[in-house]
Amino acid sequence: MKAVVWRGERELNIESVEDARIEAPTDVLMRITSSAICGTDLHIYEGRMGDFNGNVIGHEPLGVVEEVGPAVVSIKKGDRVVVPTHICCGFCYNCVRGDSASCLITHPGAAGAAYGYPGMGPYKGTQTELVRVPFADANCLRLPGEPGDDWEHDFVLLADAFPSGYHATELAHVSTGDSVAIFGAGAIGLLAAYCALFRGASEVYMVDYIPERLKKAEELGAIPIDFRVGDPVEQIREMHGRQRKSAGPTWRGEDIMGGVDCGIDAIGFQARDRANPDREKPNQVIEDLSRLINPNGRLGIIGVFVPNDTRPVGEIEKQGNLVVPWQTLFKNNISIGMGRDHDERYNTQLRDMIIAGRLKPGRIVSHRLPLSQAPSAFQQFDARANGYIKVILDPHQ
Numbered sequence: 001m002k003a004v005v006w007r008g009e010r011e012l013n014i015e016s017v018e019d020a021r022i023e024a025p026t027d028v029l030m031r032i033t034s035s036a037i038c039g040t041d042l043h044i045y046e047g048r049m050g051d052f053n054g055n056v057i058g059h060e061p062l063g064v065v066e067e068v069g070p071a072v073v074s075i076k077k078g079d080r081v082v083v084p085t086h087i088c089c090g091f092c093y094n095c096v097r098g099d100s101a102s103c104l105i106t107h108p109g110a111a112g113a114a115y116g117y118p119g120m121g122p123y124k125g126t127q128t129e130l131v132r133v134p135f136a137d138a139n140c141l142r143l144p145g146e147p148g149d150d151w152e153h154d155f156v157l158l159a160d161a162f163p164s165g166y167h168a169t170e171l172a173h174v175s176t177g178d179s180v181a182i183f184g185a186g187a188i189g190l191l192a193a194y195c196a197l198f199r200g201a202s203e204v205y206m207v208d209y210i211p212e213r214l215k216k217a218e219e220l221g222a223i224p225i226d227f228r229v230g231d232p233v234e235q236i237r238e239m240h241g242r243q244r245k246s247a248g249p250t251w252r253g254e255d256i257m258g259g260v261d262c263g264i265d266a267i268g269f270q271a272r273d274r275a276n277p278d279r280e281k282p283n284q285v286i287e288d289l290s291r292l293i294n295p296n297g298r299l300g301i302i303g304v305f306v307p308n309d310t311r312p313v314g315e316i317e318k319q320g321n322l323v324v325p326w327q328t329l330f331k332n333n334i335s336i337g338m339g340r341d342h343d344e345r346y347n348t349q350l351r352d353m354i355i356a357g358r359l360k361p362g363r364i365v366s367h368r369l370p371l372s373q374a375p376s377a378f379q380q381f382d383a384r385a386n387g388y389i390k391v392i393l394d395p396h397q
């Protein structure tokens with residue numbers, strides 16, 4: 001089968017690799033119809049996670065079951081399914097509590113496994129034609145329709161991006177009437193904005209500096225904030241203040257609450273330094289959000305902070321540390337949530353919202369390309385150039 005194989009920093013090849021096959025009785029084999037590229041893949045692509053030579057990349061597949069292991073009970077050949085990035089068993093201490101991204105069985109000796117990801121188990125990546133799905137009864141989410149139908153791009157996002165966007169709003173406890181600021185208008189930030197609005201947020205601000213992404217944010221109903229225009233914290237405070245004042249006085253002493261109720265970091269360790277966007281400043285967004293979130297507000301961090309970054313920006317980061325304004329966060333009673341998305345916790349409900357026509361996450365997909373074009377797609381996506389926001393690879397084109 002053809003697959004996208006990592007051969008070095010920013011170097012991918014389309015290669016023939018050994019076909020995936022059933023290895024345990026609880027496995028199924030899935031033929032992939034769509035496989036998405038994620039911001040997380042860029043950390044590997046750029047070599048920030050170390051050597052990955054010869055490995056297949058990717059962790060967001062949608063497809064049809066081709067072969068079923070003898071111990072699988074609920075999945076049949078021909079079922080259309082999506083599987084979560086974080087491979088779960090369904091029966092361990094963490095899985096039964098809904099914390100599937102910390103499964104204890106699928107990557108023995110650690111908490112959490114994933115496809116095509118260094119340090120998260122032996123599972124091959126999914127930017128290919130066939131994938132082995134372990135513990136198929138727990139992982140396969142059955143879907144209606146046919147490959148290539150109008151749901152194809154909505155359903156492929158159930159593997160990771162859509163539940164991650166939703167999880168971000170859970171981490172930040174977004175609720176009816178809340179004002180929300182999201183930093184990073186990639187797929188995760190955009191879907192977090194989409195979910196925040198769906199959950200009843202009164203205002204959602206989206207900060208970035210890539211014009212096509214800000215435009216997409218606006219299309220989804222968020223208020224775009226370009227950090228090149230000026231400090232995004234000041235811009236949001238001013239805009240929010242104007243909105244509140246035009247509504248007339250509500251609470252006495254309200255001026256102190258001139259920021260937002262919820263903040264989301266949808267970028268992680270590769271946050272750009274606003275003073276010079278050619279540089280990284282991993283604590284940029286947490287600093288900004290600490291200045292922006294109101295007393296008693298909530299901060300959700302969905303952007304990844306990788307362990308053992310191969311090109312840390314400084315000594316502190318090299319030690320695996322980050323300088324954050326802890327005193328401000330404490331003084332303001334800010335609740336902080338972070339971590340990997342327990343995709344399995346949400347994907348059934350999100351699937352049903354898609355089927356009911358209430359949500360259409362596929363709106364953020366910018367490109368569908370043949371798998372053979374993965375190397376150039378990665379290049380463009382990595383440069384956040386030419387409107388590359390979310391790319392879906394088609395292994396059959």
Ligand SMILES: NC(=O)c1ccc[n+]([C@@H]2O[C@H](COP(=O)([O-])OP(=O)(O)OC[C@H]3O[C@@H](n4cnc5c(N)ncnc54)[C@H](O)[C@@H]3O)[C@@H](O)[C@H]2O)c1
Pocket residue numbers: 038039040041042160161164183184185186187188189207208209210213227266267268269270271272273274284285301302303304305339340341342384389
């Ligand atoms: N926690 C999880 O389970 C989980 C799941 C999926 C993805 N992720 C992570 O979420 C993050 C986002 O993923 P994505 O696919 O949307 O990536 P992406 O790289 O496409 O998007 C990041 C965006 O942040 C913007 N940005 C950079 N610095 C900024 C700054 N200082 N202020 C405002 N915007 C800034 C970039 O221009 C870019 O548009 C990545 O770190 C990814 O690894 C986490």
Ligand SMILES: [Zn+2]
Pocket residue numbers: 037038039040041059060085160161
């Ligand atoms: Zn992903």
Ligand SMILES: [Zn+2]
Pocket residue numbers: 088089090091092093094095096102103104105106
């Ligand atoms: Zn488990």
